[in-house]
Amino acid sequence: MTTAAAPHAMPHAGHGPTSFWRKYIFSTDHKIIGIQFLFVSLFFLLVGGILAMQIRWQLGFPGRPMPGGGILPETMAPGGVILPEYYIQLVTMHGTFMVFFAIMPLLVGVYANFLIPLKIGAHDMAFPRINMASFWAAFLAGMIMLAGFFVPDGPSRAGWTMYAPLSASAEYSGVSTGQILWCLSIVVLGLSSILGSLNYITTIINNRAPGMTWFRMPLSVWALFITAILGLLALPVLSGAGIMLLFDQTIGTHFFDPAAGGQALLWQHLFWFFGHPEVYILILPAMGMVSDIISNGSRKPIFGYHSMVFAIVAIAFLGWIVWGHHMFVSGMNPTLGSTFMVSTLAIAVPSAIKTFNWMGTMWRGNLRFHVPMMNAVGFVSMFVIGGLSGIYMAATPLDMFIHDTYFIVAHIHYVLFGGSLFALFGAFTYWYPKMFGRMMSERWGKIHFWLTFLFYNATFFPMHILGMGGAMRRIYDPTQYDFLKPYQPLNQFISISAFLLFATQIIFIVNFVGSLFRGKKAPANPWDDNGLEWTLPNPAPHGNWEKPPTVYRGPYEFSSPEVAEDYLPQTRKLPTDREPVLAPAAGD
Amino acid sequence: MHWWLPLQASTFAKPIDGLFVAILIITGIAFVVVEAGLIWFIFRYRQRPGRKAYYTHGNNRAEVIWTTIPAVTVVVLGLFSNHYWVQIKGRNSVPPNAYPIGIHAKQFEWRITYPGADGKLGTADDFTVRNQLHVPVGRPIEVHLSSEDVIHSFFVPQLRVRQDVVPGMDIKAWFQATVTGDFELGCSQLCGMGHYKMRARVTVHTQADFDAWMKATQEGAGS
């Protein structure tokens, strides 16, 4: 049914800038910027993955020379044997790259940029040049972070959470330059995120197409909108804290230095006040895109649209008042601990709403298992495990036992890999045709999904067992502890699964890169979807629509009895539809 | 290898493990409902030619149900765990007869100060040993935690006790061992490159053995 949209989709060659530099490098086109983010963050995802493999080698086979580790310098791994200080750097940088430079830009940088204008019917972002600045700032931040590996003493050694005073003094951690680079990079990244967020917020509020009222927006746009608000308000706190940490290291201030009256816990409060909203930045867009994909795959309207929106808002709001759950045993006031426990547990409620609405959407649907749908269902099933393990930790007395153990590591990876990354694998495949005009291979996509699903669970599920046994995080050599020695076979099993998991990702890389050149040419609307983006040719031209599309309904009208097909694009005018009033005020 | 929680060696173990089991049951039910539902839907509703999905935008009764049930569950759960939390970490939770032990953490060792014969810290007969925590069984122990440099964390899995040791703060934590035996005290907060080997032996004695150990060590150290 693409014909209905044809009047709006007028490909216009020569409209955009033509020189290579203006078109692909310093582009202000939101789609190109999204694609730039995509390549850069996939690179960092790969970097994070390679670091993870070294972590797993050391944990599975402590003290043995790592295959290929010989190329590392003496200061990191003499003869391929990982040193304790290098191990900490691996963990620190793995967490940092994955959170700040892979998942966050993949979700927000790529999909907020790419999808928001396409899905609300705008020509571009409200401030295209600020958008470009946001990308280049993020790129710069990534390079600064990466540079840490090449300076004397290497990158930071304080964990991705950078707890002061360890991070605040070279005397304690043993690195100065690398630590300074970490702070600088985070400040620049903060700036980039703020610029990005203000763009997304303004665009969504002001630049919606006629008829695209608030409650006709796809849930992905809703999620990205709320995420942008979180980013806008959370990142400056991290920047501020990062600056204070930087000053503690460089100009001798004493914010986090107890000897001079500073407070070690202040860092933790600031970091987690940012940090918890941050983890919702890492999941909400994934939830939004999964909602879109599940509705499409089920050929059924999303179940409980309004409660889904409400749940997103509730999660975001509650996200601000739970940060203390990372600090239950930090020496924080125990009464505060009780408060934070209650607010943390409360988040289970909106999360339950989301989970059950996804299930409600699939119920009595007509499920099409294309690759995005498989990944989306994988997301729901895995995110639930991660979310439920959060309940153990939210219970304060229990957290006293499992805090900083592998139980937490399992939680992290169930929500971030099982959650965000599965959603992303779905999203990559789903919007690939819109980005590149070709399809990714269906067959290899399915193989990749199943193998990833298998090895991913084999890698991370046993970590719960380790955690229950009391195995601490960030331990270079678990065999130091007698009570952990018996767990070594399990550690080896995890490591081997992790290597296989990594190897599986090669399928994705080949599929992704290969399809750029030899993928099947994409039909106009490959997933029979209702979204505005599919009224445009693949890939969409610069400026998107010649004339703004008019929107007549919400994005989830699948299997509507009004039409014969099982989908009904947002732009298709039925005889019963009225023209939208010109400028809908906020909130309809 | 152990597939379950470690040995229960302190009074905290019962409530904490009980809570674990309770949450395991709650989340287990939620888990089974979700996963079984998903699998069922995947098979039951997979695409078949000529069928159309059931067109609905939702159902308010269903929303109310799956909002209320989790809400009530977490409220109850919160009440229970807060009850134990107050007993374990609450501000007045340390029993008055608790036996004080000073623990000073520094990169990368534990300095453990015993009160000596008079049972009070900060007096002349105190003595300090490195990386050895000896405690009597069946008696509440109050550890005074302090740090020289960075944040460390006092963690003994079998005793189910953990408390961060923060420089500039004077933190008190308590526990009461219920069985004798040898355990390990691990540092569970990243504190530098030696973090992984910052551990100490924990020995839980009978009171008589503890007194004997104390006497022997004090003479050895005091001379």
Add this chain to the structure above:
Amino acid sequence: MTHAAVVSAMRPPFPAERGVDVYNKKLGMWVFLASEIMFFTALIGSYVILRFGAPAEWALPGKVLNIPVTAFNTFLLICSSVSMVKAYAAISHGDQKGLRMWFGLTILGGAAFVGVQVYEYTHLIRHGFLPSGFRDGSELAELAAANPIVYGQTIAGLYGSTFFTMTGFHGFHVTCGVISMLYLYITRVLPGKYTKDDHAGVEVVGLYWHFVDLVWIILFTIVYLI
């Protein structure tokens, strides 16, 4: 006529301005200011928290810092805020001359503020007040040694850390403001590019400028007077 045609006829080229009835640049600036609030929350919040939890009393107001000079500086910034809003009022009546005068005055006020702050900093540093506390052997260090309570000797390090970080970042914001206003002055105000109906730049940079003023009002009170 189709709807789309109506739209493009009425609001060329694209109906960008819906939602809150505020044009993009202004909305964007407000959104940006919301994030600035959180940035200053981190800095000011840390100050409040550190001061509240400090093991000793802060130095008494006016002992280390020079209140009269800063009060004058506060007044300068308030004046430049007024001149900014006068510039905006002028151009919204199409008054080019008024715009040029008031906008110019604003820049001057901002620059003077930065100048006074630089003077204040050099003065303080010369007397021995550094981000790390009182410099050993300096005038301030001796005074503090003689009178540890009045000068909050034991926590001078915190005093220095918070003072320089907060006022420094505020000064940085003022500097950015001055530079961007100067840029606008040269490229748009002097050539007369702003008109009665199109002066978004003045309004938007004005919002930023007032915000910076607002932050200073808070900072002046909590850093210098309390």
Add this chain to the structure above:
Amino acid sequence: MDTAHKHPNYILIWVYLAVLTALELGLAFELPISRNLKLVLLMFLAIWKALLVAMYFMHLKFEKWNLRILFIIPLPLAAILILAVITEHIW
């Protein structure tokens, strides 16, 4: 730009601000009042001034709620952060 027509008397606001600043300055000297009272008064004056700037110079008084809310959202967050961490020191 419909605010163009309702410009308040800016000079009056300026006088207000100047007077309030002078008052603050007066409070900075040693006075026979308790420190806490002084603190409250100073904060009161500072917030009053800040509100004047926000309301008149930044025209929040003349904007609709949907814009005002932008400025307001961060404030409770800031308050939550500061209050929660402060309770650390009074337990």
